Amino acid sequence: MQLLNTILIGITAGSIYSLMAIAFVLVWRSTRVINFAQAGMALLSTYFGYEAVTRIGSFWLALPIAMLGGAIFSALVEVILMRVLVKHSSSGPIAAVAPIIATLGLLGLIRSVIAMIWGGQDLRIPPPVSNNGFTVNGEVLVFSPLKLLILITTFILMALLTILFQRTNLGLSLRASAYAPEIARLSGVRVDLTRTLGWALAGAAGAVAGVFQTVNGNGNFSPDSIEFSLLLVSGFIAAVIGGLDSLLGAVIGGLFLGLVISFVLIYLNGGLFFIAPFVVLLLVLFIRPQGIIGAKAGRRA
């Protein structure tokens, strides 16, 4: 029973890391930038979700509002900040890192602005359904209706994203722009638009990750939430072990990482909680530097 528990908890947490990893991958594919501000954007979106939930009262209306807010904010960052940065930093040694450093700066900026607007204290998004574990054969699991909902919602969103990328013309443009932007542009793809759209989708995915990470914890969050540091670290590592170029890789990377953390937490030592993801990252980089899914196969998904 403990094994089942461990696996279910791991998959739930992992599905949230997967969403975050998807956000990293979408941005990487569209602009070749690691967006460390992703955690800040997810946090900001969670505040959007908090505002919506407080005013409307419905979690399931608040979630799409948070997604929309996250998507718009992310798209604005791409249009206002990244587009200019990438254009201006076309040469010199700082060129390759300038946009990435900028995302680190943005992460700090977002957190400060949030603290100014909402204050530094804990706010709360109550879970939409009970987080009390299911009872199986008289034993109470940690796996709860809430975790089940998170799992189902996450997988529905991933399925929608897959349909968008694999079955629609827009998805084809997104994939082509990711593969070779210059050729795509010559062939008539509006690459600027697909780039912005990539960021917007990432913003929406990050928003869901932020809200779920919050309710999957104790529901409390603040600008300094450790939950969001974990989300940043885990999402980034999941994206890297998934090959950074692959949406499927991001999902597998996230689930894998969730499982590892869950097993370490329950079977080894809770103190290793923050170390485990980094050990996994190093091991994957040593053994399979191209990620679990190779870059070649990766871009197809």
Place this chain on the structure above:
Amino acid sequence: MHLMSTKTAALHVEGVSISFGGLRALNDVYLEIGSNEVVGLIGPNGAGKTTLFNALCGLVVPDEGRFFLQGESRDFPRTDELVDLGIARTLQGVGLFGDLSVLENVMIGAQHLAQSGLISAALARNIKDENRIRERARIALERVYAGGLASRRADTLSYPDTKRVAIARALVSEPKILMLDEPAGGLGVQDIEWMNTLIRNLSAQMSVLLVEHHMDVIMSVCSKLYVLNFGEVIASGSAETVRRDPAVIAAYLGTGA
């Protein structure tokens, strides 16, 4: 001086000059492509052929020069305007998306047919667009006799087949002017024969500009040639005229004119 028959020209440029740093890559170059004409651009390596090609499709912005489409003056096009202006080009390095299917590669060339905007794109309209574009892409593949390759992954194709698919991707946007960068480069005798036939057939529906090293291709399909050397047009006219031009012979033999 050269006389421009601007009324009939599908595209013409004049006074095109481009420098890269201190290097003068093109100097006062002119070029005219008539409707349904097949025009060849030849010259020794480094003569500026590809630079001119790139200028025509927005990959390089000329320092000077005038650009006319159907006789009307306008700026040199940006890459993202090409399809709407009815210009399509293939790349020397073929430039297929290796991990997409052949059909998807061709569909990429028809994105302008998608009518749905960003918002409605996520909705059902996009599926309608998708089907229409898919159908167009199939037709374009049939035109280059590559219909059977549709579901193959692009990076599994033989080299001659990649050339066909690249042309299909250019054709699917239904261009008025098709620019082919070394269409016969790397092809064997049979495939070159096939390419010649294709280009001749295409010229019934569009103008074609090609850069090519294979003189037999040039001589068999082009109605007009421009010869570049050291960034300048040293000769232009029918294939026969150009072939006998002493400046051209000198340029190719490297004896200096």
